[in-house]
Amino acid sequence: MAPVVLSVREISRSFGGLVAVDGLSLDVTEGEIHAVIGPNGAGKTTLISLLSGELQPERGEVTFSGRNVTALPAHARARLGMARSFQITSLMLDMSVLDNVMLAVQARDSGAWRFWADARRQADLVEPAFAALDRVGLAARAAEQARILSHGEHRQLEIAVALATGPTLLLLDEPMAGMGAEETRRMISLLSSLNREMPMLLVEHDMDAVFTLASRITVLVNGRAVASGPPEQIRNDEAVRRAYLGEEEL
Numbered sequence: 001m002a003p004v005v006l007s008v009r010e011i012s013r014s015f016g017g018l019v020a021v022d023g024l025s026l027d028v029t030e031g032e033i034h035a036v037i038g039p040n041g042a043g044k045t046t047l048i049s050l051l052s053g054e055l056q057p058e059r060g061e062v063t064f065s066g067r068n069v070t071a072l073p074a075h076a077r078a079r080l081g082m083a084r085s086f087q088i089t090s091l092m093l094d095m096s097v098l099d100n101v102m103l104a105v106q107a108r109d110s111g112a113w114r115f116w117a118d119a120r121r122q123a124d125l126v127e128p129a130f131a132a133l134d135r136v137g138l139a140a141r142a143a144e145q146a147r148i149l150s151h152g153e154h155r156q157l158e159i160a161v162a163l164a165t166g167p168t169l170l171l172l173d174e175p176m177a178g179m180g181a182e183e184t185r186r187m188i189s190l191l192s193s194l195n196r197e198m199p200m201l202l203v204e205h206d207m208d209a210v211f212t213l214a215s216r217i218t219v220l221v222n223g224r225a226v227a228s229g230p231p232e233q234i235r236n237d238e239a240v241r242r243a244y245l246g247e248e249e250l
Contacts, residue, residue, distance in 0.1 A: 044203045
């Protein structure tokens with residue numbers, strides 16, 4: 001059994017009278033891509049926010065790399081090795097591609113904030129930023145303004161920003177959202193390659209991508225897990241088919 005990197009036990013979160021996540025438990029183990037799927041409004045993005053520290057659970061516990069991080073804010077979890085990509089782009093579009101990634105390197109290394117120096121001359125910032133861009137296939141676009149990249153390249157850049165923080169776990173919120181077929185193929189290839197280096201929790205609506213990438217899938221409905229297991233088990237689960245009736249063909 002692979003070591004557990006992320007453990008979630010009975011977490012819940014409500015917004016007024018709406019229960020978004022309801023007593024949910026799951027694990028992400030070393031070397032796996034654990035996908036979380038479900039109908040719109042099932043609580044998937046709320047779950048990612050609870051795991052990354054943008055939201056706090058009302059009850060339950062989150063353990064990361066053997067440490068209870070339930071009360072830790074997002075920046076503290078990031079320093080421990082947890083990195084998140086967002087469903088809606090969070091890039092600095094008026095800055096260069098390289099500058100976006102360099103900011104993430106600076107955030108990782110508080111000693112890199114040297115306000116009177118030209119950051120682009122600092123090898124300890126530039127080199128890891130270029131390495132992250134090269135890892136996602138964007139090194140040749142480093143000097144260009146982030147605004148001019150395609151939608152798929154924005155998603156690649158977001159992954160580079162996450163990698164620049166030196167993560168040991170990636171939390172990915174719909175990385176294929178809005179992509180065409182070719183961009184999706186490139187992202188699937190990138191994530192498959194990165195999975196050799198770190199585990200991931202993947203929230204995604206593209207079922208072809210999910211069943212290509214995931215080693216385990218958890219299905220959320222109304223904030224609760226109705227099924228969890230390997231892809232073939234989920235594909236043949238009648239409860240999953242009922243949950244997706246009219247939404248997804250598994």
